[in-house]
Structure formats: structure tokens, C-alpha cells
Ligand SMILES: Cc1ncc(C[n+]2csc(CCOP(=O)(O)OP(=O)(O)O)c2C)c(N)n1
């Protein structure tokens with residue numbers, strides 16, 4: 005089985021970081037995985053995106069033309085990739101900064117959640133909006149095990165950032181709850 | 188230490204250098220390879236090594252020349268214009284038979300060009316690049332694991348043959364993260380009785396590439412040629428994923444070979460019989476294996492991220508009458524698996 | 537009402553790609569004003585060094601030639617020798633000019649080549665992501681001096697204007713800053729003088745401008761202005777280090 009997802013947003017939203025965590029969790033499950041960032045002379049605040057591919061076999065191209073899923077943290081990120089998701093695929097959209105109505109497709113599953121509001125108002129932790137979205141994505145897609153992702157957090161974070169683990173775990177849990185209950 | 192860790196290609200490469208015992212890095216910033224000097228500026232001193240940001244690539248390669256002459260394992264990394272500036276030094280090092288590892292994380296050109304992934308430096312790398320009758324040993328990793336493994340191998344080959352080694356990567360391989368298993372085994376090392384350490388207790392030694400006496404230069408050139416022949420015989424590396432009844436063979440290296448893997452999988456799902464060949468050493472080129480496969484398969488497709496450079500080596504290698512086609516995407520464009528599949532279908536029509 | 541602030545004719549009306557608080561835009565304006573002042577826009581050829589200033593051609597309505605990294609003074613030499621009556625200038629960063637291009641700028645200055653060199657000293661490599669430059673201050677952290685620049689390993693920051701001022705071929709060498717109105721006025725004067733002296737065939741003219749790169753200083757634009765005043769100017773004193781009078785020359 006091969007599962008590929010593109011995550012898109014702008015610099016500073018932690019788009020590359022959630023890709024990193026997803027890839028790390030997949031590796032800890034013993035799977036093959038690639039993480040490929042978009043790079044460029046993009047100045048600060050510019051677009052940021054990455055592609056994560058998880059498979060049980062050796063992975064060929066680390067880029068995907070028609071991914072199974074898209075995580076859109078921003079409207080430009082959504083616009084850039086919305087046509088590319090495979091029919092039957094999944095889109096998890098941060099409705100705080102992107103409009104799910106603009107997807108205009110009925111052949112994909114769309115999950116919208118106001119991640120910035122949730123992170124800021126409920127969790128008092130605005131930096132973890134990305135993790136709220138990742139929690140929802142993992143729950144919906146089953147790309148990796150949610151529990152294993154939580155378990156891998158302390159190995160994922162470098163020693164000097166261990167204190168962030170708890171907040172990230174809370175944000176992931178909140179995203180999971182949203183994916184399950186729609187609120 | 189069999190544990191897998193997630194590493195960026197450029198970091199894996201830098202770790203490979205450290206594992207190989209490289210303790211001297213000289214380099215000058217250039218996108219898209221800055222992760223390498225940035226990582227080493229932090230970690231080289233921690234492992235008792237020397238990191239110098241040189242004033243230019245011309246200085247970098249000559250610092251490398253000096254460190255190599257003094258017997259050390261040393262490395263530099265750069266891209267496009269920087270690699271061009273190093274050609275004089277590389278020619279001197281090949282002429283003086285000095286080992287070193289030079290990493291080229293390519294960018295598209297000519298000129299200032301662009302920073303997207305490309306294979307436009309194939310010619311420069313495999314034809315020597317500088318003046319005179321010499322070659323570089325050119326290794327083309329295709330995964331993050333190979334960025335690590337082939338860097339170690341590169342230091343070993345450099346010392347074994349006393350010749351500069353080039354590692355040819357691109358922004359995909361440099362930026363991508365994949366699980367990597369780091370090695371515990373010690374890298375192979377070689378005695379360097381020729382190194383300049385001061386003539387204490389022995390006759391003074393000389394590192395040079397100037398040969399002015401009658402016939403001397405020819406003797407030296409034949410000596411180098413013999414070395415390259417031995418290199419081809421003993422250390423050519425290639426990956427062949429062969430279908431005994433293949434109707435076509437696809438040849439690609441580096442990041443492009445990864446995309447070919449996806450295309451070949453798709454083709455096989457459609458029932459197309461296809462073999463896949465990935466040169467790992469670009470010099471020496473795996474002509475023997477290509478010839479062998481071509482005796483059975485009448486059609487070849489070469490896929491490259493340039494306007495068609497390796498295809499010449501493929502054409503020179505195949506059996507007479509073998510049809511060699513080319514799918515080429517220059518200037519930072521990346522072929523898609525779908526595009527390669529379409530080309531495979533077309534070739535079989 | 538009299539218009540006091542207007543866009544120089546030489547400056548193309550567009551938005552720039554520079555980061556917020558970057559001084560490249562300010563320096564572009566000073567160059568444009570100097571060219572306007574002499575009325576030589578149609579007789580001017582710029583040579584863009586490789587750095588964040590490489591996109592000069594997007595902002596200045598003059599002919600521009602891109603040079604390989606550091607080689608702008610050599611390229612400008614070629615252009616000037618073919619077109620001795622035209623105004624020729626280079627626009628270079630501190631990596632471009634003081635590191636890889638050290639040889640070209642020194643020899644071009646020494647030949648007294650009648651061109652103007654605009655040198656933007658922001659103490660880092662901007663375009664490539666904030667690596668150490670020859671002008672990086674001691675102790676300054678960059679992506680390749682993660683522990684701060686240490687003279688034991690990395691040497692000392694180079695003072696280009698003073699160094700070039702020792703060469704006989706140099707007609708004008710000055711260091712200015714663009715951090716506040718008083719300094720900006722002097723900067724404008726220096727750039728004007730340099731171009732004017734070139735127009736009078738007086739030899740090699742050089743203006744070093746202390747500038748901010750908030751992005752790679754990891755600072756807000758405001759903090760970056762303070763850094764110019766508090767850290768850069770004390771090490772890089774402002775002033776004119778050499779100015780040839782027309783009489784000496786003739
Ligand atoms: C031969 C060569 N080496 C390296 C580079 C990469 N490079 C591009 S811009 C630059 C330096 C930019 O710094 P600076 O000159 O200080 O200008 P700034 O961007 O700070 O204005 C470098 C090293 C190159 N283009 N060519």
C-alpha cells in the first residue's frame with residue numbers, strides 16, 4: 005500500500021514540521037517513507053509545502069502528481085493543489101485560513117476545521133494549529149497509527165524541545181476528536 | 188547500530204563524510220547545498236575537525252589540494268558555478284594524484300541559471316571537467332541512504348586510486364528526508380607514504396603535476412590511463428532490475444532513477460515487460476552491463492533531467508542495432524512517472 | 537504645492553522582492569537619484585553582482601549586465617573600455633565584493649578604472665541564507681558561524697573602504713550608512729560625488745553603504761537600524777577615506 009499526501013501553507017505555519025512528524029511516525033512503524041519539501045528562494049512568509057509518501061515497499065518518486073490527500077493550512081495552499089488530489093481522496097482544510105467551499109469538487113472527502121481558532125481559543129496554544137490539523141488528518145486517513153504517533157513524540161523532538169511534547173499531544177488529540185465528532 | 192533515523196540527504200552526506208574519517212571541510216556558500224557547510228560548521232569542530240569557509244571556490248579546492256597533499260581525508264561541496272571554478276584545482280589534483288571528495292549538488296545552467304534539480308552537469312563531471320587527460324570518479328546516489336553510503340565509499344575510492352571523487356546529487360536528494368541506517372563498521376583506509384609531512388628520516392617528497400622532460404608527460408598520462416582501466420574493472424557500480432523477457436530497458440541515474448522506479452512499476456502493472464538499469468558510478472560508466480542487457484533487449488529508453496547527456500554513453504555501450512531513445516527534461520523540469528510510462532508505451536508501438 | 541518626494545526617473549515603478557526593512561531598496565534609490573541628477577540615465581550601464589542585488593535590472597531603467605559572482609569589476613572594466621564615455625557602475629554585496637571578488641575589486645581600483653563601485657555591506661550573505669561574510673562582526677552568529685565569528689578560525693571583519701583608500705588608483709573611497717536621515721543625507725552626497733567624479737574621468741570611485749539585512753540578522757527592521765548604529769558604525773567608521781581633487785589628477 006502506498007499513501008501520499010501533500011501539505012501546503014505558508015512559512016511559519018509549521019507545515020514542514022507536521023510532515024516531518026508524520027514521516028517519523030511512519031518510520032517508527034517500520035514502513036518506507038519519504039519527506040520532500042518544496043524549496044526555493046522563497047523569502048520569509050512565502051509558500052511552504054511538502055510531500056510525504058508512506059509505503060510498504062521501496063518508494064520510487066518522492067514527488068507525487070496526484071496525491072491521495074491534501075492538508076491545506078492556507079487558501080493559496082488549497083488553490084495550488086486542490087485539483088491534484090486523486091478522485092476518492094481526502095482534503096483536510098484549515099478553515100481559519102482557507103475556504104473549503106472553494107474546493108468545488110464532489111469526488112473527494114473534505115474535512116474542514118478551524119484550527120487556528122481551536123488552537124488559540126480552546127488550547128491557548130496558537131503555535132499548535134498545525135498539530136490540530138495533523139491529528140484530524142491521521143484520524144481520518146489512517147495513514148499511520150494515531151497512538152504510535154503520540155508514542156513517537158518524545159523520540160521525535162530534540163532534547164531541548166521535549167517540553168513541547170505535552171502541548172503537541174493535546175493538539176493532536178483535539179484534532180482527532182474533531183475528526184470523530186465534527187466539532 | 189541498526190536503528191533507522193530520519194535524515195535529510197545533505198545531512199546524511201555530511202555524516203557519511205564524518206564516518207569516513209573526513210576531518211577537513213573547506214567550502215563557500217551556494218544554494219542548494221548550504222545545508223552541508225551549515226551542518227559541518229556545527230559538527231566538524233565537535234569531532235575535532237576543521238571547518239573553513241573559504242573566500243571562494245577557487246580557494247576551497249586549493250585548500251583541499253593542500254590538505255590532501257598533507258595526507259588527510261578532506262572534502263568540499265558546491266554547485267554549478269562553484270564547481271566550474273574548481274576545475275583547475277581538480278585537474279591539478281588528478282595530475283598530482285591526490286585524493287579528495289567533491290560534492291556537486293547541481294543547479295541548472297549555463298551561467299547563474301536556476302536552483303532546481305537538474306542533471307545538466309553529467310558531461311562536466313564524467314569528462315573530467317578541467318584541462319588535460321584525466322577523469323574524476325563520479326558517484327551518483329539515488330536515495331538518502333546512498334548519500335551516506337556512497338560518501339563513505341567515495342573517500343575509500345579516492346584513496347584507493349589517488350584520484351578526486353565527485354558525488355553528483357541534486358536538490359531532490361539534498362533536501363529529501365528518508366530513513367537511514369548509519370554504519371558501525373570502520374571505513375577502509377589506505378597508507379599514504381607519499382604524503383607531505385616533512386622529510387624527517389626520509390628523502391624529501393614532492394607533489395606535482397608538471398612534466399617537462401622529453402616523453403615524461405606521456406608516461407604519466409599512460410600511468411593515469413592504466414589506473415582508470417583498473418578502476419573500471421574493479422569498481423564499476425550499477426543496479427539492474429532485470430526482467431528476463433523484457434521488451435525495453437530504461438536507464439536513469441540519481442533522483443531521476445527514483446521517478447523511473449515508479450514508472451516501471453506502473454508499466455509492469457499494465458503487463459509491459461521492462462528492465463531498469465541505474466548507473467551508480469557514472470565514471471566509470473557501466474558499459475558492460477548495458478551491453479549485456481542490450482544483447483537481449485532491442486530497445487532502450489534513457490531518461491535524464493537535461494537535454495540528453497548520458498544518452499551518448501548509453502549509445503556507445505549498447506549492442507549494434509539497439510534502438511536507444513531519450514526522454515529529456517532540462518532546466519529544472521522533472522519528468523513524471525506518467526510521462527515516462529507514456530514514452531515506454533510509445534517506444535513499444 | 538511643490539512636490540518634495542518623487543520617484544527618480546531611473547527607478548522603475550514596481551514593488552521590490554526585498555524583505556521588510558531591507559536596505560537594498562534604499563541604496564537602489566540613491567543610485568537612481570545620482571543618475572537622474574547627472575541626467576545620464578540613457579548613457580548608463582550597470583553591472584549586477586550576485587546577491588540580493590542581482591535583480592537590479594528589475595528596478596533601474598538602465599542597461600544591466602549580470603556578472604559571475606564577484607567578477608563585476610572585471611566585467612565593468614570590459615564595458616568601460618569599450619564605452620569610455622558612458623557611466624558604468626557595479627552593484628555588489630559584501631560576499632560578492634569582499635570575499636570571492638576581492639581580487640577583481642582590488643585590481644580594478646589599482647588600475648584606476650574609471651567606474652563607480654556601489655558596495656552594500658550588510659555583514660552577511662543575504663541571498664544564500666545568512667552565512668558568514670568577510671564583513672561579519674566578531675561574535676556575530678550566522679548559519680556558518682553558529683558559535684559566533686571567532687577570529688581564531690574566521691579572521692577579522694574586513695574594512696574595505698579603508699583598504700581601497702590605500703591604492704593610488706582610487707579617486708574616491710567613502711563609507712556611509714543609510715540607517716537614519718542624517719546619515720542618509722551623507723550617503724546621498726557620497727553616491728552623487730562618486731558618479732560625478734566618474735563623469736569627470738577622475739578614476740575609480742567607491743562607496744560602501746552600511747545596510748540592514750533584518751532577515752539574516754534575525755531582527756525586526758527597527759532593531760536592525762539600532763544594530764547599524766550600535767554595532768556596525770563603531771567597527772566600520774563613517775567617512776571619506778580618500779578623495780582626489782581634480783587638480784591632482786590633471
Ligand atoms: C561562484 C559562485 N559561488 C557562490 C554563489 C552563490 N551565491 C549567490 S549570492 C551569494 C552571496 C550573497 O551575499 P552578498 O554578496 O553579501 O549579497 P547580499 O545577498 O547580502 O546582498 C553567493 C555566495 C554563486 N552564485 N556563484
Ligand code: SF4
Nearest residue numbers: 554555558588662749
Ligand atoms: S535577505 Fe537580507 S539582503 Fe536579501 S532581501 Fe532580505 S533583508 Fe535584503
